[in-house]
Amino acid sequence: MSGRALVLAAHGSQSDPAANALVRRLAQTIRGRRLFDEVAVAFHQGEPGFDTVLDELAADEVTVVPFMTSAGYYSNVVLPEALARNRRYPEVRLRQAPPVGTHPGMASLFARRVSELLRSHELTREATSLVLVGHGTPRHPESRGSTLALVETLQQRRLAAQVIAGFIDDTPSLSLVLDQVTGEAVVIVPFLIGGGTHALSDLPRLSGLPAGELPVAARVGGRFVLLDDAIGSQPGIAELVVDLARRHTPPPPKRGQRGGRPASIKATSAPAPGTVHLVGAGPGDPGLITSRGLQLLRTADVVVHDRLLGHELLHEVKPGAELVDVGKGPGHVPLAQEEIGALLVARAREGRVVVRLKGGDPFVFGRGSEEVAACRAAGVRCLVTPGVSSAIAGPAAAGIPLTARGVARSFAVVTGHQAGPGGAPDDLAPLVAVDTLVVLMGRASLDRLALQLIAAGRDPATPAACIQSATTPEQRVTLATLATIAAAAERDGLQAPVITVIGAVAALAGSELAEWAAEAPRAIGKGA
Numbered sequence: 001m002s003g004r005a006l007v008l009a010a011h012g013s014q015s016d017p018a019a020n021a022l023v024r025r026l027a028q029t030i031r032g033r034r035l036f037d038e039v040a041v042a043f044h045q046g047e048p049g050f051d052t053v054l055d056e057l058a059a060d061e062v063t064v065v066p067f068m069t070s071a072g073y074y075s076n077v078v079l080p081e082a083l084a085r086n087r088r089y090p091e092v093r094l095r096q097a098p099p100v101g102t103h104p105g106m107a108s109l110f111a112r113r114v115s116e117l118l119r120s121h122e123l124t125r126e127a128t129s130l131v132l133v134g135h136g137t138p139r140h141p142e143s144r145g146s147t148l149a150l151v152e153t154l155q156q157r158r159l160a161a162q163v164i165a166g167f168i169d170d171t172p173s174l175s176l177v178l179d180q181v182t183g184e185a186v187v188i189v190p191f192l193i194g195g196g197t198h199a200l201s202d203l204p205r206l207s208g209l210p211a212g213e214l215p216v217a218a219r220v221g222g223r224f225v226l227l228d229d230a231i232g233s234q235p236g237i238a239e240l241v242v243d244l245a246r247r248h249t250p251p252p253p254k255r256g257q258r259g260g261r262p263a264s265i266k267a268t269s270a271p272a273p274g275t276v277h278l279v280g281a282g283p284g285d286p287g288l289i290t291s292r293g294l295q296l297l298r299t300a301d302v303v304v305h306d307r308l309l310g311h312e313l314l315h316e317v318k319p320g321a322e323l324v325d326v327g328k329g330p331g332h333v334p335l336a337q338e339e340i341g342a343l344l345v346a347r348a349r350e351g352r353v354v355v356r357l358k359g360g361d362p363f364v365f366g367r368g369s370e371e372v373a374a375c376r377a378a379g380v381r382c383l384v385t386p387g388v389s390s391a392i393a394g395p396a397a398a399g400i401p402l403t404a405r406g407v408a409r410s411f412a413v414v415t416g417h418q419a420g421p422g423g424a425p426d427d428l429a430p431l432v433a434v435d436t437l438v439v440l441m442g443r444a445s446l447d448r449l450a451l452q453l454i455a456a457g458r459d460p461a462t463p464a465a466c467i468q469s470a471t472t473p474e475q476r477v478t479l480a481t482l483a484t485i486a487a488a489a490e491r492d493g494l495q496a497p498v499i500t501v502i503g504a505v506a507a508l509a510g511s512e513l514a515e516w517a518a519e520a521p522r523a524i525g526k527g528a
Contacts, residue, residue: 003037005059006030006245009050010067010193011074012043020046022232023067023193029238036245044074050082054092062094063245067232068193069101069134072143097248101146101193103240104315106231107153108286110189111312113234114159115473117187121217121226129183130160133203134191136170144170147191160187168198174206178225185224193232203227239287273301276344276354276375278362280387281305283394284497285471286312293385301352304343306359313357322347337367341374348380359497361389365415365440389413391438394470394499398477398509408435408505416442416449416500429456436503443498447486453502458482463506468494477509 010023023041031039042053042064054062064083066075075098083094100106114130117123132154134147144167151165166177178186188207190199204211207227208220214229231237277296282288289297297303297313302322305314314323324343326335335343340356347354362368362384375382391413395402402411412434431437432453442449446466454460460483468476480488482502489498501509 003059004061005038005040005057005063006036006241007050007053007057007062007064008039008041008067008241009064009079010041010043012046014045022230026067026232026238026241030242033242035242044078050079051085054094057092060092062092063097063248064094065097065241065244065248066099067241068099069191070143070146071099071102072137073140075099076142095248097244099146100237100240100244101191103244105236105240105243105286105312106146107150107157107315108312109234109236109240110150110154110231111157111159112236112473113228113231114154114187114189117189117215117226117228118160119473121185121224123185123187123224123226125158125160127184128160129162129164129181129186130154131164131166131174131177131181131186131188132191133166133168133174133188134170135198136167138170150191168202168206174203178207183223186226188225188227190228190230192230193237199230273351273353274348274381276348276356276371276380276382277385278356278358278368278371278382279385280361280366280389281313281357281359282388283360283390283397283471284469284475286316288388288393288471289313290385290387293387296353296355296385297357299353300355302347302354303357304340304347304354305357337370338374341371344371344375344382345378345380348375349378358387359390361387364389364391364413390470390497390499391440394467395438395465395501395505397471397475398465398467398501400465400501400505400509402436402438402501402505404505404508408503410434411436411438411503413438413440415440416445428452432457434503436501436505439500439502441497442500443489443494443496446489446498446500449500450482450486453482458502462502463504465501465506465509466494467499467501469497470499479506479509 008023008027010020012020020043027039027041038057038059040053040057042048042050044050064079066079068074079096083096118125118128132147132151134144136144136147147165151163155163161183162181164177164181166172166174168174188203190203192199199214201211204216204227207225209216209218209225209227215227217224217226219225279293279296281293294316297316298318300317300321302324303314303317304324304326306326317323326340344354344356356371358366358368360366368384372382372384392402403409412431414431414437416439439449460481462482464480464482464485466478466485466489468474476492476494478488478492478494485500
C-alpha cells in the first residue's frame with residue numbers, strides 16, 4: 001500500500017439517484033486535478049458503502065471529508081464508528097475532516113452566490129429577504145448549528161435587509177419563515193450539499209413554486225420569490241473540500257516516491273516564531289491570494305490587516321489568532337505608520353508569528369518598504385510574500401489589457417495623491433507619453449488628475465475607465481473619456497476603492513474581453 005486518498009463520505013439515498021449524482025460529479029472534478037492518488041465516494045445509504053470503499057483503496061494515507069453541511073449524527077457517530085471498524089488495517093492511516101458545510105469559506109461562497117442572484121434579477125439588498133434553508137432534525141439538535149452560525153455571519157455582512165434560517169425537518173419551518181419575512185423580494189438558498197428530492201421537489205412545494213429545474217422564480221402572494229439550487233452545486237464547493245482534505249492530510253512523500261512533487265514545487269515549512277511576514281492579499285477576490293500567502297495567514301498568531309480588505313480572508317485565520325485592524329482605508333488612517341511598525345515589532349518580540357496582511361502587493365503603494373525597514377531596524381526578521389497587484393488584476397477583471405499589440409506597449413502606475421492641491425501640470429508631463437496610465441487611490445482627486453493630464457498635453461478624448469471594488473461581487477465599471485470620467489464616476493456613484501485606467505485600451509472594457517472576465521470563477525482557496 002502507498003499513496004494518498006480522499007474519500008467523500010455522503011449520506012446518500014437508496015431511492016433518489018439525484019441525491020448521489022452531485023457528489024459523484026464533484027469527486028470526478030477533484031480527481032481530474034490529480035491532487036490525490038485516489039478519490040472515492042462512499043454512501044451511508046447507497047452504493048458503494050464506506051467499508052467497501054476502504055477495502056478497495058490502495059493508499060496508506062486516507063482522509064475522509066463528510067460531504068454534508070453540519071456536524072450531526074452522521075459525522076459525529078456513524079463515520080467515527082466506520083473508521084474504528086476499518087482500523088483493522090494497521091498500515092492505513094485514517095483521518096476524518098470536519099463536514100464541508102463548516103468550512104470558514106462557506107460564508108464567502110454564499111455571499112458571492114447571493115450577490116450574483118441579486119444582480120441577475122435586478123434586486124436590491126434593501127428590499128430583499130434572504131432565507132437559508134437547512135435540513136435539521138429535532139432528534140439531533142447539533143445539526144442546526146452550522147446553519148445558524150452561517151446566518152449570523154451573513155447578517156453581519158448585510159447581504160440583504162433580512163437574513164433568516166428555516167428548516168425542512170425542524171423549527172422554524174420554511175413555511176413559517178416565509179410568513180414572517182418582510183422583503184418585497186425573497187431569495188431562498190438551500191444550505192444543502194446534495195440536491196435530490198429536497199431541493200427539486202420539497203422546497204419548491206413549500207415555497208409555492210413549480211417543481212423542476214433550479215433556480216426557479218415566480219410571484220407568490222404578491223411578491224417575487226426566487227429559489228436557488230443547493231449550495232453544494234456551486235463551483236466553489238470543490239475548493240472547500242480540497243482545502244479541508246489538505247488540512248487533514250500529511251504532506252506528500254519526497255520525490256521518487258509515489259505521489260511526490262517535482263523538485264520545482266517545494267513544500268513550505270512552518271513559519272518561524274518571532275518573524276513578521278508582509279503578505280499581499282491580492283486585489284479583493286479572496287481566491288486571488290497566493291498559496292504561500294494563504295498558508296502564512298492560516299498559521300499566523302497575529303494578523304495585522306487594513307480596512308481595504310474584505311472579511312473573507314480573515315475567516316481563514318486559525319482559532320485564537322489575534323486580529324488587529326489598523327484601519328488603513330480610503331480617507332481613514334487611525335493608526336500612524338510609525339505606530340504600525342512598532343506594533344509589528346512588539347508582537348514579533350513576544351515570539352509570535354505575525355502576518356501583516358495588505359491589499360494588493362505590499363510594495364505597490366502599500367508602504368511595505370517602510371514596515372520592512374522598521375522591523376529590520378529593530379532587529380526583527382521580516383519577510384515579504386508578494387501579492388497580485390490591483391493595478392494589474394483590476395483592469396484585467398474589467399476586460400482591459402494594459403498592453404495590446406498595435407494599441408499599447410507601455411504602462412505606468414501612479415497614485416491619485418500625485419494630483420494633490422500643490423501639484424502642477426508639469427509634474428505629470430512624463431506620463432503623457434505612456435500608452436496606458438493606471439491610477440490607484442484616485443477617486444477623490446480624479447477631477448484634478450484629469451485636468452492636470454489634459455493641461456500637460458494628454459488628449460481629452462482619450463478613453464478612460466473607472467473600476468470600483470475590482471474582482472469582487474461589488475465590481476462596477478464606468479466608461480468615459482479623460483475629459484468626462486470624473487463626472488461619469490460621480491454620476492454613477494462610484495465609491496473607493498476605485499482603479500482608473502486612461503488610454504486606448506480602456507475602450508476594450510465594453511468588448512468580449514469584459515464578458516469573459518465577468519465569467520471568470522471567483523472562489524476561497526482557488527490559488528491554494
